[in-house]
Amino acid sequence: MLRTVTRMLATGAVALALGTGAATAAPESKDPIKITLNDWTGELISAHLIGGILQKAGYNVEYAPADMLAQFTGVGSGDLHVVIEVWATTAGEAMDAAVATGKVENLGPSGLEAREDWWYPEYMKEKCPGLPDWKALKDCAEAFSTPETAPKGRYLSGPVTWGGWDEERVQALDLPFEVVRAGTDAAMFAELKSAYERKAPILLWIYVPHWAPIKYKGEFVEFPKYTKECYDDPAWGINKDAKYDCAKPTGPIYKAAWAGMKDKWPGAYAILKDYKMDNATIGALAARVDIDGEKVEDVAADWIAKNDATWKSWGKK
Amino acid sequence: MSLAEARPASPAVFSRIAPGRLMWIAVLIATIVLVMLPANALPAWAWKYPLAWQVPFGSWISAFMKWLMESASFGFFTVHDFTRAIAWTLDLPLQFAKSVFATGFIQGQGSDAVVILPAIPWFAMIVLSVAAGYAVGGLALGLQMGFGLAYLAVFGQWDSAMVTLASVLVASLFGAAGGLLVGLACVRWRWLERIVSPLLDVAQTMPVFAYLLPMLILFGFGPVSAMVATVIYALPPMVRVTIVAIRAVPEEIRSLGLMTGCTRRQITWKMLVPSALPALMVGVNQVIMLSLNVVIIASMIGAGGLGWDVLTALRSLNIGKGLEAGLAITVLAVLLDRFAQALAVRSGAAVQGQSTGRRNILIGGLGLGLALWAAAAISQPLAVYPEAWKLSTGAFFSDIVSWINVNFFSTLEAIRTGVLLNVLIPVKRFMLALPWPWVVAVIALAGYRLGGWRLALTVGLMALFPVVVGLWPTTMITVYLTVVSVVLSALIGIPIGIASAQRPKLWRVVEAVVDTLQTLPSFVYLIPIVMLFRVGDFTALIAIVLYAVAPAIRYTAHGVARVSPHLVEAGAMNGCTRGQILKRIRLPLALPEILLGVNQTIMLALSMLVITALVGTRDLGQETYSALAKADVGRGLVAGLCVAFIGMVADRLISAAAGRMRARMGVEA
Numbered sequence: 005m006l007r008t009v010t011r012m013l014a015t016g017a018v019a020l021a022l023g024t025g026a027a028t029a030a031p032e033s034k035d036p037i038k039i040t041l042n043d044w045t046g047e048l049i050s051a052h053l054i055g056g057i058l059q060k061a062g063y064n065v066e067y068a069p070a071d072m073l074a075q076f077t078g079v080g081s082g083d084l085h086v087v088i089e090v091w092a093t094t095a096g097e098a099m100d101a102a103v104a105t106g107k108v109e110n111l112g113p114s115g116l117e118a119r120e121d122w123w124y125p126e127y128m129k130e131k132c133p134g135l136p137d138w139k140a141l142k143d144c145a146e147a148f149s150t151p152e153t154a155p156k157g158r159y160l161s162g163p164v165t166w167g168g169w170d171e172e173r174v175q176a177l178d179l180p181f182e183v184v185r186a187g188t189d190a191a192m193f194a195e196l197k198s199a200y201e202r203k204a205p206i207l208l209w210i211y212v213p214h215w216a217p218i219k220y221k222g223e224f225v226e227f228p229k230y231t232k233e234c235y236d237d238p239a240w241g242i243n244k245d246a247k248y249d250c251a252k253p254t255g256p257i258y259k260a261a262w263a264g265m266k267d268k269w270p271g272a273y274a275i276l277k278d279y280k281m282d283n284a285t286i287g288a289l290a291a292r293v294d295i296d297g298e299k300v301e302d303v304a305a306d307w308i309a310k311n312d313a314t315w316k317s318w319g320k321k
Numbered sequence: 322m323s324l325a326e327a328r329p330a331s332p333a334v335f336s337r338i339a340p341g342r343l344m345w346i347a348v349l350i351a352t353i354v355l356v357m358l359p360a361n362a363l364p365a366w367a368w369k370y371p372l373a374w375q376v377p378f379g380s381w382i383s384a385f386m387k388w389l390m391e392s393a394s395f396g397f398f399t400v401h402d403f404t405r406a407i408a409w410t411l412d413l414p415l416q417f418a419k420s421v422f423a424t425g426f427i428q429g430q431g432s433d434a435v436v437i438l439p440a441i442p443w444f445a446m447i448v449l450s451v452a453a454g455y456a457v458g459g460l461a462l463g464l465q466m467g468f469g470l471a472y473l474a475v476f477g478q479w480d481s482a483m484v485t486l487a488s489v490l491v492a493s494l495f496g497a498a499g500g501l502l503v504g505l506a507c508v509r510w511r512w513l514e515r516i517v518s519p520l521l522d523v524a525q526t527m528p529v530f531a532y533l534l535p536m537l538i539l540f541g542f543g544p545v546s547a548m549v550a551t552v553i554y555a556l557p558p559m560v561r562v563t564i565v566a567i568r569a570v571p572e573e574i575r576s577l578g579l580m581t582g583c584t585r586r587q588i589t590w591k592m593l594v595p596s597a598l599p600a601l602m603v604g605v606n607q608v609i610m611l612s613l614n615v616v617i618i619a620s621m622i623g624a625g626g627l628g629w630d631v632l633t634a635l636r637s638l639n640i641g642k643g644l645e646a647g648l649a650i651t652v653l654a655v656l657l658d659r660f661a662q663a664l665a666v667r668s669g670a671a672v673q674g675q676s677t678g679r680r681n682i683l684i685g686g687l688g689l690g691l692a693l694w695a696a697a698a699i700s701q702p703l704a705v706y707p708e709a710w711k712l713s714t715g716a717f718f719s720d721i722v723s724w725i726n727v728n729f730f731s732t733l734e735a736i737r738t739g740v741l742l743n744v745l746i747p748v749k750r751f752m753l754a755l756p757w758p759w760v761v762a763v764i765a766l767a768g769y770r771l772g773g774w775r776l777a778l779t780v781g782l783m784a785l786f787p788v789v790v791g792l793w794p795t796t797m798i799t800v801y802l803t804v805v806s807v808v809l810s811a812l813i814g815i816p817i818g819i820a821s822a823q824r825p826k827l828w829r830v831v832e833a834v835v836d837t838l839q840t841l842p843s844f845v846y847l848i849p850i851v852m853l854f855r856v857g858d859f860t861a862l863i864a865i866v867l868y869a870v871a872p873a874i875r876y877t878a879h880g881v882a883r884v885s886p887h888l889v890e891a892g893a894m895n896g897c898t899r900g901q902i903l904k905r906i907r908l909p910l911a912l913p914e915i916l917l918g919v920n921q922t923i924m925l926a927l928s929m930l931v932i933t934a935l936v937g938t939r940d941l942g943q944e945t946y947s948a949l950a951k952a953d954v955g956r957g958l959v960a961g962l963c964v965a966f967i968g969m970v971a972d973r974l975i976s977a978a979a980g981r982m983r984a985r986m987g988v989e990a
Contacts, residue, residue, distance in 0.1 A: 073950040078542025151738040165950040187937040198852035
């Protein structure tokens, strides 16, 4: 289905480009630029935004579904070309490794800011009135406990591959919590959905921009603010002997591309470099898809149609 | 009468093997004592294998892979060029199939694409399939094909289903043809079989995640890599079936060929292969099923199609949509399976004088289908299934899960906590407390008792491998999860198998359920299970059991039903009750078969480990998954080999035990 829609969109875009007398100069190469599709809505929208814009500039675009981490192997070998959302917080390590090989290029922040931290649904405030201050967790661990963790509370952390230093954070801040790792983020949000339906206690790792905090009301726990020293220097912060006694870093979401791109498609490369979004835009578009049930392609095309002024200046300097 | 004589004989058998039993009791006691020992009773290396003794196979493999792709060369061209050329060649049939079924023939790329000939439209596909189904398997099959495909169209799965169909068809074709050739070669040259056989074992038990990464590096990111991984996974049964089927061709046929002066090639292709065809089709069937099994994983590296839809739907917790896409995979599997089976039956019966009526319908159907295709090519909008005709039951299923969640969670939670605290955690502690030299020794001892020195050496070395690479604790967590889920699967599956073996009506229901469980991607039920049971080992346990219970049921039912009717009759004449016949005749005689079922259950449980890594287990599956995430080829392959070796140790020991049991009972296999 995705394919027909992309195809239809593609033909539509061609017609448009011809109709307006080819808005930009002819592309350097008619080979398709392959943009990866990962499996979360925000990324799908971002991918279709940049894809749509590149098409308007006359480039050929193809979308390739790919796993968030496995994709870097493909980008390095030139089989894939553009990764539009690389979260410094979760995929940063994989990207840095790929960039180190010299075959992948980090094109800088996309303007989106990832925030990830401990999060709880709104109704938990009744059971633990001191929230969102993190110190409240010390006294109401029981409210977050399950039979096998009691009397400790249960905190659902992300997949092992995400890292995140949660075990260390619990130690450093002396929180009476047990860290349980979810294997995938789908499993993590399945637990949230389950708990939210029952108004049951849950405390988990959530990241934004994401549809979950739009659909489910709740807020982040406020830990001592992250600084670089907190992660590097044990003496910093409340616990003088331990690192990680603070919140998680907020991280930019980067754009990455195959290193050969700037020679093969210099124009597209320049557009990609200038591409900028913000959390509110992507969040609102994602909500239209996940909550109102609109199609990713339509939502992206709609934004492109309404925001000429913004994206037309990209890549022109 | 024979039965009455047979019974007194059994104590004699018992006393003959008694020393062996005594030894196992001693081993058991020693094991318990070892687990109870305080931590400092044994030297530290017995529990924790020292880092300095580890062999860094992982980094060697990674370094080799890097060298292979970056520096290795054949002189005129590099290995990299060579593998990419293979990938390009393999891509041709794949592209062709995709053009026919899904995308249409397109000139130009990306936005310049101009459709020359559209993909076969849904109505033409239905007409063609119904005609083909009718021609091969009669009216019933024709209707099945029609309804199955209509389901895909009505529930909005058509486009993705056709992408999946195209890649599965091509992968199955390569798998079946490749398997046949390798199998024939193995029959011809015995030494080759000796080399290939262990490789097949590894390919069957190694988690797909483990060799996904090397595929990506060798063949590039995209559908071709996904296809090669699929073929590796689906090929082994075809090779095995070919070897058995060709060897089983009666000697007379071979002699006839020799007498009439056929060349070797003629004997193989004109006599052996055709006479073994019905059996070979069983292998083809397995290839198709296994190819559909990896649809989800293949979609993670660019195969797209239904697998991707399932992943995306579940990522946004759209359970109903995920289920619909998952069921579409099951529908494809059932249709392909039924069609292949009907083909096998027909080729077996070799009906030459087919009724002209049937042939006319086939020709008519083909003609109509092609005409419709041509019509769609002229007026392209017609070919798209109208949005307004689409149905979705998605919301319904999502609501059911939510309803169970809201109303029954506390009951489910109580069950989960009970099992976790009383079974899972104690078993896990026990396994982790075992010192590795003891475990390796006991496995080698079992090998010696069941199959002599050779077997002892083989299984002993395999058990030593995880120790040497430093993955012992992770491996023991894997063994613990596998053991608990296999025991549970056996406890559920064997009684169901026994109950349904003699009741054809019940069997039909059970078979349908088992088929669905095996072809429905486990990811589909994994997410609802997480909602009801949270992440963790219990959820993993349920997912594994749901998938791995199938062979326990199938083999038991088959084994019990297969017991010679003469023996059953003899029992009945001696005045045995039904219960006695079951307990004293059917079950003991079916035991070797049941054991093989358990063996298969272990294999399937191991293959599910990768999936359970997705719900937070910390086993070897997680290790391969993390290795994929970190792009560490060596680490993934080493962890994959550990899983493969667990499977092979279990397989070798159980096969040896089943063989001995058969020999002792005098039942010919």
